[in-house]
Amino acid sequence: MDRTTGKLLFAMAGALLATAAWAEEPIKIGIPVGLSGANSVVAPSVVQSAELAVEEINAAGGVLGRKLQLEIADDASGAAGAQKAFDSLVFQKEVNAIISMETSAARNAGLPIVAKGEVPFIYTSFYEGRSCSPNLYVNGWVPEQQVPPVVDYFVKKEGAKKFFLVGSDYAFGRGMLEFARTYLEKAGAQVVGEEYLPIEGTDWTAIISKLKSSGADALITSTAGGAPNVTLTKQLRGAGVKLPYGNLAVDEGTAKSMGPDAAGIYIAASYVTSIDSPANKKFLEAMQKKFSGELRTPNDLSVPQYEGVYLYKAAVEKADSTDTSAVLSALGEVSFAGPRGTVSMNKQHHAPLTMYLGQVQEDGSVKVVETFADVDPGTQCPNL
């Protein structure tokens, strides 16, 4: 009852004071994100890291003397929800930029709105690649960056020659595995099977039986995040599959929820919590301090979000304004040294990234097995 009211009053007073302290209007950053739907598992961590970035930047004097302010909207992890969220952010809240991790469907739904509203859009999720728009910059990885570490490691260190590919039937699943197939064939390995299940499918029985009889000596999967990934892994372990298992879609949090079943899985990511660098340590400590009990484990989607805010700050400062065209041209030139190392979106609106090959341990943590510095995103948008 009154405690809530008190809090509210306090917050309002704080806001008033803050408004008084900052002479100019804040710069608004819109975050459409899947608070409900498939992405709702990772969305809170993404919001948290953005909040930390904004807090740090504001504490250090803001951007061009202006405060940063977040506007968050639920995109329900899909196209219809994204339309509502982008409409609301771009036209109602009139944000200066969109920085967000989303599903591909949500991103695609947002692109026409971003174009109509003339707003820069930094996309911070890994994805299947080749989404090109003058307004869009990407600082997450694409197949060209993620698949080679896994394949190279399996071929060289595990001596794998026959690969079996399993995915969910959707753009990311197919995109990743198609690239993997080409890359494998180029590397001289053989693909002995490539199978997909509908994205909502729960029964992997037939695929697992095929895998077992295929004589494969390594497995690469690219399912939809969350449920399908867990379902597949549980059923694989239940069927006693113990092949080297590269999972292109698992994050540390999901791996933890699978318990012992996840142990041994290889993942390739541009971020794992165990990266041993001062920047990462500082970031993790700040997150722990700000959110303590509420903290959601930072991951390969939330950290690019954190860096995305800083990249936008750098671009605004370089352009010396929030003018969209000026910021868009600056975004391709600036860089930021964050938890993942130094990131710059200078390759056709995409970013070369340092990739880490990790293996999930019994306790759910990820141990870095090998590091691949500055992996190039390849040809993504030759026309930009």
Next chain:
Amino acid sequence: MPESRLPNIRVWLLGALVVASLLMIAFGPTFLDRFALNVLSRSMIYAMLAVTVDLLWGYTGVLTFGQAAFFGIGAYATAMVLTHLGNSPELMLLAFALAILVPLVLGIVVGWLSFGYGTTPLYATVISLVLPIVVTQVAFSGGQWTGSSSGLVGYATLPLSLAGYFRLTGICLLAVAAAAWIFVRSDAGKVLVAIRDNEARCAYLGLNASRIKIVLTAVLAGVTGLAGFLFANASGVVAPENTGFVFGTELVIWTALGGRGTILGPVLGTIGIDYLSASLSGQLPFLWKLVVGALFVAMIILLPNGLAGLVGKILPRSKGARRGGGSLRLAQAMQAPQDVVDKPPLLAIHDLGKSYGSLNVLQGINLTVQPGELVSLVGPNGAGKTTLMRCLSDGTESISGSVSVRGANIAGLAPDAIVALGVGRKFQVASVFDSLTVAECLRMARAARHAPSLLHSSDELDLPSAAVEILKLTALDGMLDRPVSALSHGLKQSLELTMVVALEPQLILLDEPTAGLTKTERMTIGTILKKLTGELGLAAILVEHDLDFVREISSRIVVLHQGQLVLDGTVQDVVNSELVKAIYSGGAHD
């Protein structure tokens, strides 16, 4: 409405609403911000879908989740043409045509699957669940053709501004809603309600309910496809979720909350909820869903007709504005069947048998009925009387032997086709349409002869003179605008009989027409039957337990016992028969 000299509050409200919508469409863009314009454009497209759901579910009683699939197909057809073939006015026209035609054709197939004769009402729902699942899977598996999970985006759309789309969708919604509004108030629209209330009765009034529902499904699929075309243009993106089962359930939820069976309710409900969810759900996505879900459950249980139903109860009814009590026009007297010589008998049953598994319900029945005869079918419970009536009126029953009406073998014919041969059937329990008025029920009986208007609600009621006479005898003629649900049991029986007579049949099958009636009512029915057969030359077959009644009115009595025809003779023959006495005292077992 034209004659109404006393404009009532409903008409005023409706007129005000139309004017307000037109003003909103015209001037909305001048004061609404971009956000509102964008969201409302989409909400109005969804509202068009809700109208189609309302016509199918609210009016016709077909619970469907499948509109989402037709919508998605329309949207994908548009987006695929514009993405893969390019952009030109001709291609836009092609996209427009395909967006309507593809769902339309699929609608025919789905309708045929859903409403084949003998399928259960639930089956249409089953199909409507499978359809979006299949379509969504196709969208996911379509690779670059459909854009898989990412959908299609970045194609050229109609060159309209935000305000332009707002006005376009507004006009389309207004047109669709107005068309639906006019249609459901027309005589043809009442057929939908009749089908919802009592599909069997429709069939036995000669209406092919399956075909009507198939046509309705197909047309509405086309309208839905049009909405898909608008959506693909207005939003600039099409994704699998637009075509999925969950979206289909949302459409039903919006329709239910707004008020099914009201057209207006679903429109306002959809716009209201979709707009609110766009504005609110960002803050509280789970709580919002929880509230909508809980509201939906409560609404279904407590207020099945939604908010509009509640409003409708509060507002006074527009009583008698359209249908004056005395606007009856008599049609020419029914023609008695022509001379009987040279013609095959009206009804010829040859060696009819019917069994369920190893149980023989009917065996070796031979019977011929000529015009003018009033044949009573008597026998104890379980003798097979009702089964025999069913075999005479539904050719899809599997039987042995043959049944011919006016020389035509009825094997394989659905009830509505047999009605067309001149057979009318009255059921044991009064089978009428509870949501309609007396006049509307009678009009249903004429619908197979004179296609009802899609636009008007007629002020006249064309009935054969025999039917008019029954109305007068039973005093129903003064209750024409009374809702059927308010009639007494006896009056419902009389109404059903009038409906059957209004079919202008040559043979009437009556299953215990006097059950539960008072003595006077029974007398009236008896008089009517005698008149129909004696004066007008119809034939009637009557199943009856009341032997006194039978004796009084029959020209011939047939006794059925354990599935076999044991006696066929005049009233005298039967009344004096020892066998009949034995049967009724329960002694005879051959």
Next chain:
Amino acid sequence: MTILLDVITTAAILFVVAAGLLAIFGVLKIINFAHGAWLTVGGYCAVATAGVGLNPWLALPVAFVVGSALGGITEVLVVRPLYRRPLDAILATWGLGIVIGQLITLWFGRDVQFTPNLLSGTINVFGIDYSFYRLFMILAALVVGLGFAVLLEGTRLGLSARAVIMNETLARGLGIDTAKVRLTTFMIGTGLTALAGVLLTPLTSVDPDMGLAWLIGAFMLVMVAGSSFGALAMACLVFGGAQTLVSTFVSPVLGGITVAVLCALVLRISPKGFARA
């Protein structure tokens, strides 16, 4: 050989998942579209049981009790007013499923939850290593099926339930308290569904949507089976088998929609499905 085991175990899983829905549909003629939500409730019972440190197998009785208690409340508040409106009952229970899903989300969060495995590893049958747990599901299906057979054939409740299935008016006339039969049946059906939810945890992810994926399949199988557990077993074998075969020899994507499409076609050809009236 593997494929034979795949077919049988897939059928067994489908049977366990659909049994609760069938119990309710068979007696009450009501389709419980909140079926998926009860599976989810079962899954979260497993999470909660493990959370307080109990033996994972204890989740089975816990889920049955929780599921049937919730079912009892639901029958009285939601389903009872709708027996005469079966299509509305579908909608009301679907809405209820949304409510339950959101309550679970608000309580436990959206995340995938950890559940300990009931049984792990493989055993060697006929020369192949096969998932021990999947084989166990055959046993579970048999227990559920036989349990129902005993319940229906051997108890007073079963007798009353069969009477209600055949002719409800007559049953009431014979002094059977049909309201009580319905309540009890609904509670058993939902309890069983929650129990099935626990049994699913080693095979699927536990999250607020876990049950939804099984709903349509279970619904279709029950439509084909009518009110008979024998017919359900048969339907699970035929359609589960078809799903496995299509997945193996054609494409798992087609396999995923096999059950729904085939059931719809069977119902078109024979509206009574596998049920012999």
